[in-house]
Amino acid sequence: MVLGKIRSLVLAFGLILASSAVFAKDIDISGLRFGQDGNVTRFVLDVSEQAKPGIFLLADPYRVVIDLPEANWHASDKVTAVGAVEGFRHGLFSPGIYRIVLDLNRPATVKKSFHLSPRGGYGHRLVVDLEASSRSHFMAAVRESKKSRPVFAAKETPDVVSPRRRVSGKRVIVIDPGHGGPDPGNLGVIGVHEKVIVLKIARAVRQELEASGRYDVRMTRDRDIFWPVRERFRIARRHGADLFISIHADSISKPNVSGASVYNLSETASDKEAARLAARENKSDVIAGVNLDTADDEVSSILIELAQRETMNFSAQFASILVSELERDVPMLKRGHRFANLGVLKAPDVPSVLLEAGYLTNKQNARFLNSADGQRRIARAVRRAIDRYFEQMVALGR
Ligand SMILES: [Zn+2]
Structure with a gap:
């Protein structure tokens, strides 16, 4: 009796502790x-x-x-x-x-x-x-x-669960809305930051993919929060992702330039603009105040490892399918398939692309990206591309 009372008291106290931890006041x-x-x-x-x-x-x-x-x-x-x-x-x-x-x-x-x-x-x-x-x-x-200085690199992301692909039988797609938190990305002419627009696009993509019933979709972030570049592809690896898509929106000094492009990882950039883009996007960690003392030591060995695997081929295959599907519905850059040394694409075993959905420095393009209609068009193109890509994979016995 007494024991029971103590136990229920302990339980009640535990509950209070737990709830105060969950609802800690901001x-x-x-x-x-x-x-x-x-x-x-x-x-x-x-x-x-x-x-x-x-x-x-x-x-x-x-x-x-x-x-x-x-x-x-x-x-x-x-x-x-x-x-x-x-x-x-x-x-x-x-x-x-x-x-x-x-x-x-x-x-x-x-x-x-x-x-x-x-x-x-x-x-x-x-x-x-x-x-x-x-x-x-x-x-x-x-x-x-x-x-x-807090050591964030060693910290596990809290919302990660073990891959359940074998249980659900579905392909795992990880969508990565770029930037977030103290790293706003670029600010376009319509006054909305990249981090806000790419999250909207990512949510539209998730909705489209989930509606198909064929995919298990995870996001690296579903709110305005920052992850270091490496943590983003680590999240994909921990989820056992079959495909990783990082979503961004570009900026340039020429206001007439508009259109989407799809990037694959390469040690050398396909052109000057691609090199400049990689420099901008890779700066995310610096902008958010991440310590980069030990950041790039693994890169060259990872690149060698990558070359030995089929990952890069699959990434390139998916990128070219994605470009052709986007072209049907979405304003595109002339050469839509590009290459650059982008840190976020360096998972050695997950086919990865970075979608630059368009230019926030072009008014029409920025409005398109910020509109529900534009987001739906992009989402549908991504879903069609993923469908086609996995059809090819199945045909290859994968
Ligand atoms: Zn970006």
């Missing part, structure tokens, strides 16, 4: 300001409660990264930075971590950071003071601040 960020006093640039963030930030520095380019618990952003994005700060970005970096990245125009280190309690009409505030410094001083501070 912080609200309601405003921000920059100020300059001598060689000190002050950054002030209006927050709903006191929170201990993780602050660290990254070089080349100079950045200050401020990590907070998961937060809701209500502040304006149009606040003008001053002093050593040139601009800022923010977003969900990983579950439980909201990241603010300050881009610096010159080296400046954290002089101090502290919390201010509500006073004089202001609520809780987080204050970070940055002091102008030399490059060598900044580099020393980067090394020092490594200690407070």
